[in-house]
């Protein structure tokens with residue numbers, strides 16, 4: 001199980017400081033949900049963690065600063081599923097998911113039978129086997145989103161970063177995907193960091209939450225500590241009622257003005 005530590009992270013995009021002074025830790029095998037209003041910097045945070053954006057500060061996995069690692073080493077530790085990646089329209093679902101095995105394939109080498117087996121099994125778990133030979137350009141939005149997740153899962157990294165993994169999914173697939181991630185977390189000890197707009201879903205699955213606002217961390221703690229009517233009202237400009245659901249987890253309901 002891999003522990004993630006973020007120290008004094010700052011990201012400047014163009015001339016704008018989008019994030020600064022961000023500090024947090026995610027214990028090995030824990031699930032952190034990052035929440036915040038549109039434009040707060042949630043995707044920026046995940047992309048910086050994934051090493052895809054220049055940033056200052058330190059991101060450590062099990063005490064190892066990621067900036068010291070080569071991209072292949074980093075990809076074995078940390079897998080990232082972006083929100084809306086550009087997908088090559090002609091590539092098949094199988095070949096795209098197989099790209100997640102790249103950090104394990106020797107330079108100038110080919111994928112092994114094991115790599116293909118891992119890919120097939122991930123597609124199966126994501127209800128995508130029947131799409132394996134379909135071109136990416138011929139998928140629905142929800143199918144595309146599951147394929148992006150498949151590529152991240154074939155990477156078999158101990159840390160999984162998911163940016164809004166459920167936005168395009170129907171109710172059944174939302175549940176299926178989040179339960180799958182949770183099962184992987186419990187069975188394989190995956191450490192999960194995800195952004196989620198659906199606050200009740202975030203509260204149901206996460207061990208801890210971080211509310212991003214004003215370029216930094218506005219609140220962090222357990223779901224019950226972060227999902228309060230006061231904090232949501234202030235940072236989302238929304239009127240909500242927070243009820244206590246199963247196992248004491250908060251449920252957020254929009255209230256009509």
Ligand SMILES: Nc1ncnc2c1ncn2[C@@H]1O[C@H](COP(=O)(O)OP(=O)(O)OP(=O)(O)O)[C@@H](O)[C@H]1O
Pocket residue numbers: 013014015016018036037038039040041042043044045
């Ligand atoms: N290259 C750039 N230059 C300047 N600002 C940028 C650049 N790229 C993104 N931003 C700004 O950074 C801010 C954070 O964007 P980000 O995508 O991280 O927000 P988010 O919290 O994920 O939002 P959403 O909920 O809408 O997905 C936004 O205000 C965005 O407009």
